[in-house]
Amino acid sequence: MRIAVDAMGGDNAPDEIISGAMESISLLNEDDELILVGPEAVIKPRLSSLKSRNKGAISVVDAPEIIGMDEAPIESLRKKVKSSIAVMAKLAKNGHTDAVISAGNTGACVAAFQMRMRNLPGVNRPGIAVVFPTFEGPVTICDVGANISCKPINLYQYAVMASMYSKHLLGIEKPRVGLMSIGAEDAKGNEVVKKAREMMKSDPNINFIGNIEGRDIFKGVCDVAVCEGFVGNVILKLTEGLVDGLFKAIKHELIAEKLQLAMKFKPVIARIYKKYDYNEYGGALLLGVNGTSLICHGSSQSGTIKNAILASKKYYTNKINEKIVEYLSSTSVKASDEQAN
């Protein structure tokens, strides 16, 4: 398998990215190949420390331009055709890599990968899936930002794709799927949600538990939570902000109580961060594109990149895309004419 990694993506590029790639080599097969994409002049000197037996496992594809984390996605892609993200997307399009991984500008990644890799047959719109490591187990949330004008068929397909991911990558046999709404009752939700619920209900192969509410994500009632991209993005970022804020408040109170107590609490916080560490899952998967693509957090360090490489390998080896295509070709749930997009 060939895995392309954006050497210039994220706040800690290129060092942490290249380190992550190197760390992963011993965990891959001998015939696997890592392709580092970025300015040759930057990458090559950093590979000199590679053990000679690993040299064959890593190649470099030159991409001299860099898209910044805050640049406007579409505009930057248009201007910087030699950026690592643009070059990686092209590699995937031309069949020169089986997977793409980046910790760079998320919007640019999503746009470039969607545009170049195209959709899997039967998929109307790709969605981004992330795994929330909750206190009751991992919950896969889809979509968290690829599609902010969802139609019912999109939500239905997110349920299908995220279930596949949950089953084959996380090992959950019959993932329970919840549809994000504002109340558990069937009548709750907007029109898109109501129609999507009917679609999910009518498919006996989805383990659909009905509507869920925001609080249910942390209650262990579902393994997959489906929502439109705007809502999912708010969920993702709110969670991040709230956890940080809450730990700040706890620390403040502990210090006010007794400095010694705060010191004792430190390893506990560290353990919680480690236990509920989303970096374990490598990154977010762009489900529904014709290829394997992972988008990592901008703050990713080598361990996350390593995990992303291993996750892409697992996704590819488990033929999840093939399973999605097969499922969607045989399901009786189809988009009505006005819903197809």
Place this chain on the structure above:
Amino acid sequence: MRIAVDAMGGDNAPDEIISGAMESISLLNEDDELILVGPEAVIKPRLSSLKSRNKGAISVVDAPEIIGMDEAPIESLRKKVKSSIAVMAKLAKNGHTDAVISAGNTGACVAAFQMRMRNLPGVNRPGIAVVFPTFEGPVTICDVGANISCKPINLYQYAVMASMYSKHLLGIEKPRVGLMSIGAEDAKGNEVVKKAREMMKSDPNINFIGNIEGRDIFKGVCDVAVCEGFVGNVILKLTEGLVDGLFKAIKHELIAEKLQLAMKFKPVIARIYKKYDYNEYGGALLLGVNGTSLICHGSSQSGTIKNAILASKKYYTNKINEKIVEYLSSTSVKASDEQAN
């Protein structure tokens, strides 16, 4: 001022509700009047412990039917015309009370109050505002569930109304208003958000800071966060679930570390809950209806009901509704024809 309280609303009715009403009396003016709405046979015996000098401050309006917390709002209102919620809404409509307060079925409250009290002149759709007591100060979020098919004009009016609330009830001189989106850049967001942003930007009397993301709610960048009801409802419930889940995880880790440490941490958690206690604000305000209406959490105890009564008094005394009407009549930002609803 006359304040009607739903004696049968919430999980702890009627005892906690009636206690809360009694507790508030000494903090109200002599000519203020509390109207307890519910079955006379249930309420009257519980008032016997009232001190004689307070007897005149509380009256009872009979409403023998009760709408359960899980009943379908519209249907239950239609069937139970003598329910406390329906009777309260009618009191408001007929000018027999200046404020209504309930910890009962939220959906039924919103529907009944909207239907009976009607909108303030100039308001297209009411919105529910809640105050998040964050680590950086209180943030007012509107809407959290009244309106799940928002138009740009609705979001603009939520910014206006929630700013009034933040200024006059929370004492924040020039509340900074953020518009919930999926990125800080102007180009981010769906069409409704983009149009609403233009409206807010064009009004120099709103202290508009632009788009915010989910994480920003806890970062102290804004005092008011505007969003459509579906998103706001997810934010509200997600926060509740995450805080509970996180404390559960911390407790678990602390006990695993040392039981003694967990015991020491207990008062710290208690202090955090007290410090960041949304019950302090009484409840959620239904902004934009022609009257003063507060909807409390179903789990409300007497202290919350007391706070809700005091908040309604402050809202009414500060003439916030009059200020909203005046503001909207003089703003140059108006709904286009296709936006009015």
